[in-house]
Amino acid sequence: MLRALAKSVLLLIFSVVICCILYPLGLWVIGQAAFPFQANGSILKGPDGNVVGSRLIAQPFTKDEYFQPRPSSPSYDASASASSSLASSNYALRDRVARALGPIVKYKSGTKAGQPVAPDVEAWFQKDTFHGNPYIVAQWADLHNSLAQAWVNADPKNGAYVDDWAKVHPAIVAQWIKDNPATPKPKAADLAIVFFKEFSNANPGRFPSGVTRTGADGKPQTVIEPVKEGADIQSIFFEMWRQDHPDADLQDVPGDLVTASASGLDPHITLQNAEFQLDRVAAKWATDLKRDPTAVRTEIEQIIRKDASAPWEGLIGEKFVNVLEVNLELCKRYGMPP
């Protein structure tokens, strides 16, 4: 027993020395000597010589001049990789994808072929009828309670807006407390569904959304107001519009454009996705540089095709493009976007 204990301690010491000191040290020396770029994190520098990130880690891009990476659950935080963990049966996944699709989807055929659906979504929303019944926003909150509550919690301003609303409507709040005796002091999120119901009746064809206004001090500030168009309407209500228009013939969007990767840091997009974004990127650069759009488009197309690679030369997968590399190349060629 004691002998076994002594040998166990000895074995542990030997193992720790070999596995935790000698082995990592050996690999560290090999890595730093033979592959210093990789061993230090594949760090890339920008046109001005400053470090801009890692070739292997996705970073966010919002400007139209840039290709955009796949959606990221941890918001491109490379110190906390995470996936969405949304099951395919979870409505939250469908909702997230539909919101991303709304502003970018185009018609495929018919008289409006090639035009975006977003204006039609707004026009349909303003008519305020879903499946033949009035009040879209009230129906939305009723069908998707968790989304309505998520809206309240998404931004402190949204919560404050509901709190202000609750003060003006004590009767509705009192009724809610009567229906839910377990929650005598409801928070803003608890009231989300009754709030949207009343809001929808009072503001048909409108949705509460952030609008930038000049405040009393002359600085721009965001306030919540009922709006009838804009990004929120196009994204949040695209899914309901789609259910009301199941036969509308729409262009398919590349799958990886709207699905989140496992790590949330996937540095690549498919070549198909890059080509889908090419029109937007090229048009924006052409405007910025005041150059012929066709020529710019050809140049940028060459950039993405040159960067594109495929696992095992395409034997086991399709071509993809490194977003940061391509955007760096754009900056090197055309300068930083304004």
Place this chain on the structure above:
Amino acid sequence: MFVQTWLLPAALLVTATIVAFPLSRYLAWIMNGKYRSLPVLGWFEKSLDSGPQDWKQYTGSLLIFNTVLFIFGYLVLALQPVMPLNPDGKGMLFPSTIFNSVISFMTNTNLQHYAGDVHLSNFSQIFFCIANMFISASVGFCALVAIIRAFRGDSSLGNYFVDMWRVLVYMFVPAALLFGFIFVWQGSPMTLKSSYQVTTLEPTAMGTTDKGEVKRQTIVVGPVAALESIKMLGTNGGGFFGMNSAHPFENPTGLSNFFNTLAMMVFPFALVFMYGRMLGRMRHSYVIFAVMLTLMAGTVIWSVCYDTLRPNPGLTAHPVARTYIIPNAKAPGGKQAVRLPAVAGLPLDQHLGNLEGKELRFGTSAGATFDALTTDVTCGAVNAEEDSLNPLAALSPMTGMWLNCIFGGKGVGMINMLLYVIIGIFIAGQMVGRTPEYLGRKIGAREVKLAVIALLVHPLLILMPTGLFSATSWGLKAVSNPGAHGFSQMLYQFSSASANNGSAFDGLGVTFGFVNNPNPSPTAIPWDIATGLVMLFSRYLPIIAPIAMAAFLGAKKASPAGLGTLRDDTATFGFLVLGTILIVGALLFLPVAVLGPIAEHLGPIPFGG
């Protein structure tokens, strides 16, 4: 498209099989002690040798060493705040999380109720994770070798400490260096730095802080390659980063993914042949290998068919309206009809299959393939999010954990397979009315009892806690997805713990985080403790009972094979074992499979709102 889908899994299975032949020869040579070590290494080996051991001494040494390992691991994690290599000032994990993690790594499970990139310093990554990864993989390996020696009827089972030394020094360290080299070359960091702060190319896109300054991106690095190679080779599976082998630093390219996947397969494959070589019964091990390979190919084909070749059903059209009759005490007749309208599809090109939770650089079917293989060989690393697999595809990794003998982890999978072999022979013996024999020795009541105990520990430790947590708020508050998938999340967690696998449906709320975390998952503590205990029991009982069984069996007199002996090297025997595994597995786990993934597949999608 056909080639792009199937070449990778086929290449993996073929390569691992080819490598297994020479590797098994080497392993048998080492474990039989035929080598002549260098003088320096020989001195270490001699100083560890405590003499020949019988089965009680051998398992006793194994348990004592693991106790020492537990204390060491707990100290390293608990002392993280005061240890070196911690420039970011990572604090101490919550005690129940340390308890869980220490057991998890000691038992080769690597279920992680923390995220490496968020919660561990480089010191802990090296002295806790890497140390346990080498050591725990060797423990299972030694147990198998002891069983083989017992079956052979050797006078002693060898010496536990010498066996550990051999496995570590002559197998894992050289193999880890080789694969580590490949991973650094492909892009895994290998540095003692912990993180970079960078201003991204479009600085404002990261958002701004409360003070109006541009947020910078924090890129965590570290000795990733060193951890990565032993993580896969030792079928440990605990990632340096939260998202494991899906993280671009752990798995930078399509080629690194191939070697990542191959690394977890080579030792489990080779062990089957090593078993045959050490017993002098190669044909018998070919039969076992064929059974395992058949099951493995089945799980891979299943998950690729349902995940890579099908779109994500949450985003497609469901053109037929459906009505579900559900029980409702308040409704007339106790039943209520729920009508779900037809669903229009989203305009999405899903020809690459379900891309939610997949990385692009590995190849089309790489995620589905990896997810099936990682539970077959009880590795538990993932290169795609299992929670987001298509419902039926998730059945494949679960099956790997439930059967727990499709190659399995280091040694332990082969041991589980031997239990099925004993049970299969016993059943066959009952059918023809002869005393069952294995390796020429008669299987008695005591051996069968020990085999059944070892075999039943696993389902009991999955089904009982899953039932408990499904019935209480511990489980219901932890699940992050509605309906049947929520049940799958709990089921998966306990399956993973009991199979000593370590993969997870990541949405489950099991992370407490640092001891001073103001906002932990409310259910983290019961999950830490319950899965910790499950891992502990499901590791050591199925090692001790089979060693005892093998020792009793080996002590009996071997009789030459006669006309009536059930030969263990024929196709008939292969089908007997395959049938035993499938029937026993289905009897144990079909009910929960129906409640979880199958119900999710059949039920309304999308579900809830």
